[in-house]
Amino acid sequence: MRIHQGAMDTTEQGRSMMKELNRSVWRLNIPGLHFAIAFATTLVGSLILSAISPNAQTESSIAASPPQPIPQHPTSAIVDKIQAELQQALQEIYSQPPQSQTLTPTQEIYRNQLLENLFTWPSPPPLATAQTRRTARRSDAGSDTSATVQDWTPILNAATQLQYSQVPQPENLPGAFSVPDTSTLQLEGTILTLNDVVLLAVENNREIKNAYLERVVQRQDLAVAEDKFNPNFIPRLALNVSRNENGQLFTSLGGLDVGTTISSRMPTGATIELSWLMNQQLRDSNRNEASNQGELKSDFRIGVRQPLLRGSGISVNRASIESARLTEQINLLNLQSTLSNKVTETILAYRRLMQAQEELKNAQVTLTTTRRLQEITQALIDAGRTARVDLVQSQADVANQELNFLQAQNAVEQARISLLDLLDLDENLPIVATEPILTQTPVLNAEELQQFVYERNPEYRIADLTVNRTQYDLIQANDERRWNLDLDVSYGNNASSLVNENRDLQAGLVFSREFGDLTIEQRYKRSQINALQAENNLQNLRESLNLQVNDRVRNVNLRRTQVEQARQARELAEQNLSNEQIKLGLGRDTSIRDVVAAQNALSQARSREVQTIIEYLNAITDLDRILGTTLETWQITLQTD
Known part of the structure; x- marks a missing residue:
């Protein structure tokens, strides 16, 4: 004899829900609560079966007897009676805290949710669906009645959360789970500020030393020419x-x-x-x-x-002197350009070290959280709350993060050695880069900088002086033909x-x-070509500087916008991590992996913010080099004697 399919499904659903509630509740370790909840589940279970079983009939009974009017089922009276007895049984338990153990704040929340759901039962859920509500309508002499099967999901969820909250877990998992903050990590070594690095580069860099040594000969060349x-x-x-x-x-x-x-x-x-x-x-x-x-x-x-x-x-006779004086100005500008380029190169190397250090911090945080996740996964497997196959993914994550951490360490070492090479310091010196946080991001105007660049840019001034010097060379070459x-x-x-x-x-x-x-005519032709080429180079450099200034200003303004966006993204990532931790502590729809993912997103947001700040500062440094204001920015005095 087969039972009608709809009735069987509903009956089995009710019995399964009752068994699950009993199994969850009896695992709780709260004195006095077992009896009350067991009593409630027995009565409520009877109500579920009585509410959903009247429609269960065998096919043989349906075939043997004609349809008869179904009498009205007194569901409402039974519900009111059970609810009154349940509230009376739970009132004393709810008003007294547990004595056998001290509940954590998270467990207290789960307990209150369970009792609240039991007190308010059998009020219908906010959204009733076909799976949570079943209404049977009968028609007899113009009257209809309704029997409703209540939604047990909130009660089951509350009981399950309370049960899981009492399972032994490392460091009161999940409520107390936390991840490191990159801002609190400190690297060991000799701390050098950017000003320190710039001064060391000016004093120790060998290329700069050679440029100053060359100035001794250059000054002597000018003295010989002026002694004519x-x-x-x-x-x-x-x-x-x-x-x-x-x-x-x-x-x-x-x-x-x-x-x-x-x-x-x-x-x-x-x-x-x-x-x-x-x-x-x-x-x-x-x-x-x-x-x-x-x-x-x-x-x-x-x-x-x-x-x-x-x-x-x-x-004709003063041409050699004027040419030597122009050469001296060009030599000074070349020295200025060498200083500016080396200072710029040192600054960029310093900031590469800063970025590599931040990447190392992020890699360290990610590795720490990944290892923590592996420990938690192992604890959950030991407690029977997750499958053992999840441990494989955790182990793979740890291996990948260890590889990333080693690569980040190698990047820091490479950046450190490159900077020490520019500073001409011992390669074993453990230096740590640190720079003040960016506070201001001014907006630049390209039109205001166009004329300024012609007056200060070393390359443009050298090209302009070269044009004048080739004219004096041409005068002397032409004189030799007479x-x-x-x-x-x-x-x-x-x-x-x-x-x-x-x-x-x-x-x-x-x-x-x-x-x-023939060398006389050769020198004359060479001087002519040099003069024409110098004029062409000056014009090309002028047009190139216009484009470079516009491009550098656009790049600086773009980087400034990116810094603001990256800062907002980092703040939102911090807020998202805080929200995930609060949700995890309250037992909402989240998990430890969600918290770890939020922390990884925050680490990436911090890394992007540091990267955008460094790119913005590098763009300003590059603009300083184009404008010829690097030495003024870093208050470096050019020694001409």
């Missing part, structure tokens, strides 16, 4: 003695020479040379001859050589104490030209 029109002074002092013997005859001669030579070049190209020589002759012999003894001679001569074609003119035509004038005065004074004056033109030397 300064007179050269050559003093002369000579003392000689000679002795000549011929048998018994001998002659002794002696002399003293005193003189000087002064030469100088004029801006017109003329060369002036002045020489003066005085000689004192002494003689001694066995014949006591005194001829020419003590003779004093004086010789004075001045000569002027003035080019009339090649090498003449102030502009003929030589020089005017020579000299005047001499010879005087002696024994003879009369002798004077002479000479003047003449010297005309010459070298043929067959």
Whole structure:
């Protein structure tokens, strides 16, 4: 004999729910509560069976007898009676706290939820569905009655949560579960601020040292060029003695020479040379001859050589000096550019170390939470609350996070060694990067920086000076192509104490030209090409700087927006983690994995925030380099002496 399918399903559902409630309730360790809840479940179970069984009939009975009117089922009266007896039985239990054990706040919440659901039963649930409510309507002489099967899900859930809350678990799982915070983690080592790193780079970097050493030679080159029109002074002092013997005859001669030579070049190209020589002759012999003894001679001569074609003119003769001065300015700008580039490179390396440290902290937090999750999973398996296959995934997560942690450690070491190499410090020095948190993110205007970059950018100023220097080089190369035509004038005065004074004056033109030397024309063509290329480079650099400034300003403003968005994302992730922890403590629809996932999301949000802040600061540093204000930003004075 088969039972009707709908009736069987409903009956089995009621019996299953009653058994599950009894099984859950009797696992509770609250004195006095067993009897009350068991009494309630017995009565309520009878009500469920009586409410849902009248429709269960066999097919044979239905076939044997014709349909008869079904009498009205007194469900309402039974419900009221059971509810009154249940409330009376639970009132004393609810008003007194358990004495056999002290409940945690989470267990207290679960207990109150269970008792509240028992007190309010059999009020219908807020949303009744086909599975939670069954209404049988009968028609007899114009009357209808309804029998309702109540929803036991809240009672079963409350009892199950209270049961699970008393299962032994590590550190009062789940309510007290927490995960580390990256902001509380500290790395061991010598703490260096960004200002410290910049100063160390300026003082210790070998490339910067070599640039300053090169300045010694560069200053000397400028001094040589500027000394072109300064007179050269050559003093002369000579003392000689000679002795000549011929048998018994001998002659002794002696002399003293005193003189000087002064030469100088004029801006017109003329060369002036002045020489003066005085000689004192002494003689001694066995014949006591005194001829020419003590003779004093004086010789004075001045000569002027003035080019009339090649090498003449102030502009031609001062071209080398002006070119050397421009070269000196270019050398200073190159030194400034070297300093700026090395400072920028050091700053970027420092921030790479900061980012690697933050990644290491996040990896450490993730590894800690993953290991904690594995311990919890093992405890849940031991308590029989989860399947053993879940442990495999936890072990795989731990292995992956250990690998990520090792990779993060390696990244920190690489960034640290790279920074120490720039600072020229011992590679075994354990340094830790730390930088103040970003507080302000100003908005930049590209138009205001366009003209400023032409005045401060080292590369643009070098290109501008190079154009001017090539013009002086072209003047000198063009002068070498001209003929030589020089005017020579000299005047001499010879005087002696024994003879009369002798004077002479000479003047003449010297005309010459070298043929067959192709290097002269080669240097001229090379100077022409250099001048044209320098102008093209200046124009290209000007256009490039316009694009670079616009791009850098756009990048800075974009990074600033990303910093604000990343900060909001991190705050929301913190709020989400707090919400998940509160939900877990209250026993709501969440799990430990949800808390761990929220913590991992927070770690990623913090990592993204640090990354966006570093990218924003790097964008500002790069903009400083383009504008030529890096040294001013870090208060570095360029040593020119």
